[in-house]
Amino acid sequence: MRYNLYVIAGCLVGLLLSLPLTGMAQEGADTAEEVVVNFKDHLPPEEIEKIAHKYGIHLAYNSVFSKPEALTRFSKSGLSPEELQRLLQALAAEGTVEYTEPNYLYQAYWVPNDPLYDKQWHMRQIDMPGAWEKANGKGVIVAVIDTGIAYEEYQDRKGVYHRVQDLANTQFVEGYDFIDDDTHPNDDNGHGTHVAGTIAQSTNNGIGVAGVAYGAQLMPLKVLNRFGIGNLADIAEAITYAADHGAQVINLSLGGFFPSKTIREAMAYAHRKGVTLVCAAGNSGRRGVSYPASDPHCIGVSAVGPDGTLAPYSSYGPQIDLAAPGGDTSKGVMNGVLQNTIGFMDPGTDRYEYFQGTSMAAPHVAGTAALVISLGVKNPDEVEKILKATARVSAEKNGNEKYGAGLLNAAAAVSFLRPDIFAPPPTLLPGRLKYLLAGLLLAWLYFRLRREFPLTRKLPRLLFWLGLLWASSGLFFVDLFPLSGILGHSAGSLARAFPDLDYPLWGRISDLNPLFHSALFPVLLLVTLLSTKSMSRFALGFTLGLASHLLVDTFLSSVSVAYIPGDFILDKLWLLGNALFSFWLAYLAGKP
Numbered sequence: 001m002r003y004n005l006y007v008i009a010g011c012l013v014g015l016l017l018s019l020p021l022t023g024m025a026q027e028g029a030d031t032a033e034e035v036v037v038n039f040k041d042h043l044p045p046e047e048i049e050k051i052a053h054k055y056g057i058h059l060a061y062n063s064v065f066s067k068p069e070a071l072t073r074f075s076k077s078g079l080s081p082e083e084l085q086r087l088l089q090a091l092a093a094e095g096t097v098e099y100t101e102p103n104y105l106y107q108a109y110w111v112p113n114d115p116l117y118d119k120q121w122h123m124r125q126i127d128m129p130g131a132w133e134k135a136n137g138k139g140v141i142v143a144v145i146d147t148g149i150a151y152e153e154y155q156d157r158k159g160v161y162h163r164v165q166d167l168a169n170t171q172f173v174e175g176y177d178f179i180d181d182d183t184h185p186n187d188d189n190g191h192g193t194h195v196a197g198t199i200a201q202s203t204n205n206g207i208g209v210a211g212v213a214y215g216a217q218l219m220p221l222k223v224l225n226r227f228g229i230g231n232l233a234d235i236a237e238a239i240t241y242a243a244d245h246g247a248q249v250i251n252l253s254l255g256g257f258f259p260s261k262t263i264r265e266a267m268a269y270a271h272r273k274g275v276t277l278v279c280a281a282g283n284s285g286r287r288g289v290s291y292p293a294s295d296p297h298c299i300g301v302s303a304v305g306p307d308g309t310l311a312p313y314s315s316y317g318p319q320i321d322l323a324a325p326g327g328d329t330s331k332g333v334m335n336g337v338l339q340n341t342i343g344f345m346d347p348g349t350d351r352y353e354y355f356q357g358t359s360m361a362a363p364h365v366a367g368t369a370a371l372v373i374s375l376g377v378k379n380p381d382e383v384e385k386i387l388k389a390t391a392r393v394s395a396e397k398n399g400n401e402k403y404g405a406g407l408l409n410a411a412a413a414v415s416f417l418r419p420d421i422f423a424p425p426p427t428l429l430p431g432r433l434k435y436l437l438a439g440l441l442l443a444w445l446y447f448r449l450r451r452e453f454p455l456t457r458k459l460p461r462l463l464f465w466l467g468l469l470w471a472s473s474g475l476f477f478v479d480l481f482p483l484s485g486i487l488g489h490s491a492g493s494l495a496r497a498f499p500d501l502d503y504p505l506w507g508r509i510s511d512l513n514p515l516f517h518s519a520l521f522p523v524l525l526l527v528t529l530l531s532t533k534s535m536s537r538f539a540l541g542f543t544l545g546l547a548s549h550l551l552v553d554t555f556l557s558s559v560s561v562a563y564i565p566g567d568f569i570l571d572k573l574w575l576l577g578n579a580l581f582s583f584w585l586a587y588l589a590g591k592p
Helices: 004-018 045-055 081-093 121-125 128-132 192-202 233-245 262-271 358-374 380-389 397-404 412-413 429-449 462-472 490-494 496-507 521-528 533-556 568-589
Strands: 034-037 071-075 098-101 139-146 155-157 159-161 217-222 249-254 276-280 298-304 322-325 337-345 346-355
Touching: 004 533, 034 081, 045 081, 045 262, 071 192, 081 098, 081 121, 081 346, 121 128, 121 322, 121 358, 128 412, 139 412, 155 412, 159 346, 192 358, 217 233, 233 249, 233 262, 249 358, 249 412, 262 276, 276 380, 298 358, 298 397, 322 358, 322 397, 429 462, 429 533, 429 568, 462 496, 462 533, 496 533, 521 533, 521 568, 533 568
Parallel strands: 139 217, 139 249, 249 276, 276 298, 298 322
Antiparallel strands: 034 071, 034 098, 155 159, 337 346
């Protein structure tokens, strides 16, 4: 049996090493050049010097006022991420160290020089200044399926069109006019240009107003006529066109009362191709979300006014995913959403207008989705998860139906992506319950197959259960009890499920590390520990726990696996195959 495991280990290691591991460096690692080390108050300088000498670093007091609180810092220059991680773990284990953290650089938030920006309360409501510090949407294509966009100088039998002044620096890709069946999707209503401005208005150009993802490219797709009316066939074709021509985000500030199979199929197609779809909830002012906002492939967006409460016109219901600024001009014109557009049904004019509606709320979400995508997240389900996880939760009764996960927070969404090896793990039990239950169920199946009943006959040793918990759900109780002070920095590693250690080491949330989410570590543990009776129990439990974790990721997660080619089916096959292989290894290794 042991020989067979060595052979399996060799084959598996060879397979995994064939992956393009050279691309596994951390992306977007923190830019802090120093690390802050805070010792226990009033620690003598000679004790600090001893620790500095022990680890070969230069610990300097931060200022002349730092000695009482023993606040020091050192340069991490010359240290690889792995060396830094080991050093921080060692420092955390020192009884005199309270904590360490990056010496991040703080600065004043960047504010664009657009003269009317101060009237865009909606940009500040979702903390765009904080988001612009990290991303502007460069490299992302956002399709605006609407009345068209005032984006070009053009003349036809219907009139003369022009690019509005505050889209002068905005980049466009070729779109299509499904109303007139030509390649000039110009706006003759005003609605689409206003929506487009919220997404990617030319920003910091000394003119007009600002846009959320001003570095993104816009794809104008005209499906609504000058009266703002269009049919479902054109809308569905526009969705398919966008997906086939490189759009990564689609904004649909439109809707109707009746669901459409044609649109549903187009949205499912776009979603499969990795497009994030954002839809306005509707302006009925009642419970009942319009279609396509109610479609499960779409992020349904309700509208709030400047006070952050649901706008009186906004539709709401269980299909709402997020809320965003839509304006409320009933409390004054300037409480609307301000953008540059044309006059109503007058494409020759150029105006700055305060509009209100869920149509205005949706592009705030679409623009923020573009920011998130520009930072490396490609899976639309993962984009939606990030936007929801960082939203400001409402304490209102029935808040979920009004605001979904909460009010959009653009700065939090882009900051959520920042890898940080110092960050504590998410250790709340409810989020891990599915992994814990899966681990226990797989352990039960394992003992059934071996015709053992551990709850009534012979309990495995404690090490078996520790291995099972760590690999499946993590030792969550480490953070539920005051153990972190005893265990130091290693407490965070134990509190995470073992496969989730890929996040602090891998530095990416958008996909899974194929090494941590494979049978590699179970094989190595079994080969190393199987001959030791007590530790073999830990290896068996760990192998079963990791198998259960991979099964949950297979069926209940939409995160992709890095370096697995093709679509998500291959990702799922990777996870499922490694889960079944790990379970088979545990079954073989458990035989007498």
